[in-house]
Amino acid sequence: MQHLLDVFGFLSVLLRGAEITTQSFLCGGLVFLLFVVKPATPAFGNLGPALTARCRICLQWSAIAFALAAAALLATDSSVLGAGTDLALADIAGADFFLAGATAIAAALIMLWGSRRRATDRIAPYLLIPGAVVLLASALTSHAAARLEYRSALITLDFLHQAAAAVWIGGILYFLACLQLCRADAFAFATVCARFSRVALIAVIVLFLAGFGMSLVYIDSLAALYGTAYGVMLTAKVIFFALLLTLGFFNNRITARLQHDTAAPAYRLMRFAEVEIGIGLTVLFLAASFTSQPPAVDLKDQRVTLAQIEARVAPQLPTLVSPNHASLAISQLQKKPDAEADRDAKPSAPAYVPGGGIAPPSNAADILWSEYNHHWSGLFVLVIGLLGMAEKTRRARW
Numbered sequence: 001m002q003h004l005l006d007v008f009g010f011l012s013v014l015l016r017g018a019e020i021t022t023q024s025f026l027c028g029g030l031v032f033l034l035f036v037v038k039p040a041t042p043a044f045g046n047l048g049p050a051l052t053a054r055c056r057i058c059l060q061w062s063a064i065a066f067a068l069a070a071a072a073l074l075a076t077d078s079s080v081l082g083a084g085t086d087l088a089l090a091d092i093a094g095a096d097f098f099l100a101g102a103t104a105i106a107a108a109l110i111m112l113w114g115s116r117r118r119a120t121d122r123i124a125p126y127l128l129i130p131g132a133v134v135l136l137a138s139a140l141t142s143h144a145a146a147r148l149e150y151r152s153a154l155i156t157l158d159f160l161h162q163a164a165a166a167v168w169i170g171g172i173l174y175f176l177a178c179l180q181l182c183r184a185d186a187f188a189f190a191t192v193c194a195r196f197s198r199v200a201l202i203a204v205i206v207l208f209l210a211g212f213g214m215s216l217v218y219i220d221s222l223a224a225l226y227g228t229a230y231g232v233m234l235t236a237k238v239i240f241f242a243l244l245l246t247l248g249f250f251n252n253r254i255t256a257r258l259q260h261d262t263a264a265p266a267y268r269l270m271r272f273a274e275v276e277i278g279i280g281l282t283v284l285f286l287a288a289s290f291t292s293q294p295p296a297v298d299l300k301d302q303r304v305t306l307a308q309i310e311a312r313v314a315p316q317l318p319t320l321v322s323p324n325h326a327s328l329a330i331s332q333l334q335k336k337p338d339a340e341a342d343r344d345a346k347p348s349a350p351a352y353v354p355g356g357g358i359a360p361p362s363n364a365a366d367i368l369w370s371e372y373n374h375h376w377s378g379l380f381v382l383v384i385g386l387l388g389m390a391e392k393t394r395r396a397r398w
Contacts (some may be wrong), residue, residue: 015073017288020162022066022279023138026108027131027163028170029059034124035197037178038150044188051178051192056115058174066134067105073100083350097141103139120193123369132307143218143295150217157210165287168282170198171243176273193269200248208241217297224296227303231296233289236264240283247272247279267382307312318375323368 033055041048092098107130110121114127136159139145175196182188215234225231254269296303304312325331325345334352343347352360390396 004289011072011076012323013285013289013292015069015076016291017301018069019073020138020288021284022062022069022117023104023134023162023168024166024284026066026111026170027135027166028064028168028172028175029055030111030124030127030131031167031199032174032196033059033173034128035199036174036192038096038185039126040191040195044182044185045183045193047188051188052179054172054177054181057116058177060112061117062170063108067108067112068310069107070101070108074098074105077101093235096145099138100137102139104134106132107133107137132163135159135166138162143290147217149328154214154217157213160206161214163208164203164210165284167203169277169284170281171196171203172277173274176270176397177275179270179273190255190348193251193255193258197252201252204245204248214318220297222364224299226295226309227305228296228299230290230293230299233286234296237283240279242284244276244279244283251276259381318378319371321367321373322372324364327363327365329363329366333361339368374380 004106013249014064037048037051037055041052074097078089079172081087081092081095110130111127111134114130118330137159139162142155142158144151144158147154175192175201177193179189182192195392219225219234221233225235251272252271254272258269330352334348337351338348387396
């Protein structure tokens, strides 16, 4: 259990990222099926049932993946809470996060059941209800639900923000799956592009407005943008959002050409969509990392200055050797309770409990450990990029 506590912060971000990603595929896929494919099915002719069947299959796998990711996150959070407190499982099961997670899993299973029924075409619109429950459960475990001021408004904005992200980014997976099926049918190809373009445009507008509304509460000044981890991550998210808008703009231009010219470069549209979903997944995992940081507005006295940032980012040789694990702050802090436990012949209590409302301790060794991890990761990314460039020269097919 101690090892789980050590990696809880990192593991929770990964599981939360997986949950948000599969949630987007689940809810975005349902909207794609109901508002892009289903209304145009008669016009698709023989291709209509095939498009519907492919969307249903993707929807089913998304429901299963979401249920597994949500269950893994729920089990991890419950285990850590139980290890750090004297709460029994029955007590943990009554916590808000547990109820929200269990409800979301149940809603996903209902969507799975509904998408597998033969009468799906008649009951499909009602699957929007459990889809909304999944999104609401996520909003109720976000920063918005923890605020004392503007709580209802922030939960509503968070719900709309996640719903719009699901429709746009999650829908791209189904968009690509359908385009693969109708590449030989110019009319169906252009119709799918045009209908998804309109749905995605509405989602982008809602996504921006909801995100902007939340930022007015969470970011109180320009200094909060560059002086806090929350602000830096938000800035990165905005940059990725701008990249997605750029790709979406080019896709819209190609879609407009397809309405009048079937010889338009459709393959380029598919490539742009593939890049969009890659960047979109990055944004979703970035959004998951927000849960590990307090909003910038709550860090009035713990902000980094521009001078400190300038000194920190000055070029220097990378650190490629890690410090000893025993020299990390939490390990140092754990020595005292371990010694007392050995003396009294009792189980040792954790010196630091993640999620207890106290910031984790940090020392110089922790900084070296972080740099060591990032520098090695950077080298791997550099090598991957160089290999990719070498392959493009057609002289390094290996």
